[in-house]
Amino acid sequence: MFVTATEGTSPLLACLCRMLLGLWLVIAPGLGMAVEVPVTPKKILIFGGNGFMGTRTSELLIDAGHDLTLVNRGNWYWDSAFTVKPYTRHITCDRAQAIEKCLKLEEFLNNSEGLDAVIDFSAYHPQYMEDALSLLTGKVGLYIYISTDSVYEVCEKNHTEPSLETDAVRPSSPDRQAELEATDSYGHYKLACEEVLARHRREGSGPPYISLRLPDVVGPRDSTYRWWIYQLWMRLRHFLEKDVIVPAKVLNQPISLAYVEDVAQTIFQLVQSRNKYESSYSPEGPPLDQAYNLALHETPTLYELLKDIRHELNLTDSITIKTDGGHETIKLYPSVHAGPMNISKAVKLLGWSPTNYSTVVKDTVEFYEKAISTVHFDDPRRYMIRTMQTYFTSKPYDVIRGLGEVYQVYFGQRRDEL
Ligand SMILES: *[C@@H]1O[C@H](CO)[C@@H](O)[C@H](O)[C@H]1NC(C)=O
Ligand SMILES: *[C@@H]1O[C@H](CO)[C@@H](O)[C@H](O)[C@H]1NC(C)=O
Ligand SMILES: *[C@@H]1O[C@H](CO)[C@@H](O)[C@H](O)[C@H]1NC(C)=O
Ligand SMILES: *[C@@H]1O[C@H](CO)[C@@H](O)[C@H](O)[C@H]1NC(C)=O
Ligand SMILES: *[C@@H]1O[C@H](CO)[C@@H](O)[C@H](O)[C@H]1NC(C)=O
Numbered sequence: 001m002f003v004t005a006t007e008g009t010s011p012l013l014a015c016l017c018r019m020l021l022g023l024w025l026v027i028a029p030g031l032g033m034a035v036e037v038p039v040t041p042k043k044i045l046i047f048g049g050n051g052f053m054g055t056r057t058s059e060l061l062i063d064a065g066h067d068l069t070l071v072n073r074g075n076w077y078w079d080s081a082f083t084v085k086p087y088t089r090h091i092t093c094d095r096a097q098a099i100e101k102c103l104k105l106e107e108f109l110n111n112s113e114g115l116d117a118v119i120d121f122s123a124y125h126p127q128y129m130e131d132a133l134s135l136l137t138g139k140v141g142l143y144i145y146i147s148t149d150s151v152y153e154v155c156e157k158n159h160t161e162p163s164l165e166t167d168a169v170r171p172s173s174p175d176r177q178a179e180l181e182a183t184d185s186y187g188h189y190k191l192a193c194e195e196v197l198a199r200h201r202r203e204g205s206g207p208p209y210i211s212l213r214l215p216d217v218v219g220p221r222d223s224t225y226r227w228w229i230y231q232l233w234m235r236l237r238h239f240l241e242k243d244v245i246v247p248a249k250v251l252n253q254p255i256s257l258a259y260v261e262d263v264a265q266t267i268f269q270l271v272q273s274r275n276k277y278e279s280s281y282s283p284e285g286p287p288l289d290q291a292y293n294l295a296l297h298e299t300p301t302l303y304e305l306l307k308d309i310r311h312e313l314n315l316t317d318s319i320t321i322k323t324d325g326g327h328e329t330i331k332l333y334p335s336v337h338a339g340p341m342n343i344s345k346a347v348k349l350l351g352w353s354p355t356n357y358s359t360v361v362k363d364t365v366e367f368y369e370k371a372i373s374t375v376h377f378d379d380p381r382r383y384m385i386r387t388m389q390t391y392f393t394s395k396p397y398d399v400i401r402g403l404g405e406v407y408q409v410y411f412g413q414r415r416d417e418l
Contacts, residue, residue, distance in 0.1 A: 041067045043112065044271060045140075047095070047132065048072050048121030049088070052223045053146065053214075055080040056264035057119065061271065062087045071105055072122065078221040079376055095122060099131035109135050116141045117271045118207070126192040133200050133207075140207035144267055147194055147291065149215040149256060150187030152338040154180040162256075162299075162342040165213070165291050168194075187336075194291060201289050210270060211291040212263070215341060216333050218360065219260030220367040225384060226332040227309075228368045232384055233392060234310055237319050239402030240392040246303045247331050248324045254299035255333055256340035262354045263294060269351075286349045293341035294350075298357035302333050305361075312365040330391065373409045385411065 044061060048054040049070040055078060061068055068088040076085055093102040100106075118140050123129045129145075136143075152163045156171050168191060170177050181188040200206025218227050234244055273285055286292075300308070306321050346352035371377050372384070385403070389396040404410050 041065050042116035042271060043067050043069075043114070044117050044119065045069045045071065045115050046119045046121070047123065047128075048146075049119070050076050050080045050084060051121060052077070052219075052221055053217060053260055053263050053267075054119075054121045055084055055221060056219075056260050057121075057267050058084045058088065060264055060268040064268070064272070066271070069108065071102075077223045078380060082376070095128040095131070096125075099135065106135060109139065112139070114139045114141070117144060118142075119144045119146070119267060119271070121146045123190075123193045124186070125189050126196045129193040129196040133196070133205070136207065137205050142270065142288070143197065143207040143209040144270055145193065145197055145209060145211045147211040147213045148187065148190045149213055149293070149295075149336050149338070149341050150184055151191040151194065151213060152341075153184035153187040153336055154191055155338075156180075157338065160339075162340045163293070163338055164342050165293055165345055168213075168291065198289070208288040210286070210288060212266070213291055213293045213341065214258050214263060215256035215295050216335055217258045217260055217263060219364050220371075222260070225380070225387065227364055228371070228380075228384060229332060229387060230306060231309055231313070231365060231368050232372070232388060234306070234313060234315055234319050235406055236388060236392075236399065236402040237315075239398045239405075240388065241394060242330070242392045243322045244306065244319060245322045245324075245330065246301075246306060247329045250302050250331060250334070251323055253301055253334065254340050255302060255305070256293075256295035256299055257305075257333075257357075257360070258295050259355050259360045262296075262352075266294065266350060266352065292346040292350055292352075293343050294346050294352060294354075295341050295343050296354045296357055296360065297343070299340040300357065302331070305333065308358075308361045309365055312361055313369075372403065372407050 044066050046054060046058060046068060049058045049068070050072050058068060058070070058080070062084065069091060070084070070088045071091045071093050073094050074090070074092045089108075091102070091104045091108060093105055115136070118132070118136065120129075120132065120143065123132065123145065149163065151168045154170060154177070155168050156176075157163060157167045170191070171180065194211045197206060197209045197211065201209060216226070222228065230244075233240065233242070237244060270286070303321065303323060307316075310316055310319055310321065343352060343354075372381060374381075385399055388399045393399060400411050
């Protein structure tokens, strides 16, 4: 079903509004702070840079005056078309295709003397990493790879504590390896990417690197929409058919989460501290060529997280969260079985100091409460409405009615598609 926003604004006004908002969003972060423009802007190549973590990271780097080249398929998520795209060089490239097809990237690299840093948000297959490294040999000061806690899914911990970086070792038995790969191909491929980086480095051709292993990341502009789905589910509960449910099997499972702002700030700091023409970090810099777990200190269960979102929405007395759904299992967190991560290494060596959990919940809820009535988030809003209509009720119009009553935003059915 198609749903379109009709909020009483003319298309022209809406368009103007978007432009102004885009400008404001770019300028605003710099207004209050004395941002020091570096003497020499750093040259940074970003694979991705238009998604959830990438957009926020790009914004920080743009604000600091760096020279960004983004390589991606050209989908601009949320408002990245306004806050990122105009301030960066863009190369359209689909990494699922052979790298030879990406002539623009090759040409760009042929003509560039070197890159201070590469930030890779989009390597999901070892071939993507091989391709990138084949073009980048000898040209990169630091390669920051955005990895995942799913790598622990294809390894076998010999303890039951939170996962340590050293736990990412595949089992020695090839049969067992294959078995685990089959259960989590995402984790398998992401670990394979880390392994490619490490091998190139060992063999002397690869750049210095850092892999950041991230759990489920939360915060504004999540392009997986998971948090927002839970939030809107609770907000519209009385207009939907499905109960809010936590599946019994994850009831007591603690979850590692990371906050998008903390992740972006950490990547930003890593890039700031690196210069292609320095032979190494200053002694107090973090050790390179390794992986770091990043997550919040707190590890709530899904039940606790939903209760905290509900509390922030002032719905504690009116919405019930059920803890046994029978066969009904909508479960969006966590995406792993291996449990939370131990972050003591990043705390000690990267100065990782994440935002506290209650602030994360408060700020994230606040963002999505506003997002539903933000005109320039039209695509995400439509996606959310379709999701509610498809999975949470058999009466699509109730979703529209609920949005009107709860948020005073009015969406009309499009009538010109007969
Ligand atoms: C890049 O440089 C290599 C080596 O000089 C050359 O073979 C290749 O054609 C160049 N690629 C492009 C797209 O200019
Ligand atoms: C557990 O695994 C780690 C990493 O694979 C290894 O260094 C350690 O010796 C193992 N400990 C035991 C008790 O087997
Ligand atoms: C919840 O209540 C507080 C205090 O009355 C208010 O400031 C806040 O905006 C409310 N939140 C929502 C989502 O309604
Ligand atoms: C994390 O690992 C460190 C170092 O191995 C250990 O001292 C600490 O107790 C662990 N923390 C948790 C919460 O498991
Ligand atoms: C979390 O951080 C906020 C802002 O820094 C602070 O006001 C609040 O007291 C902290 N909450 C907890 C539980 O530490």
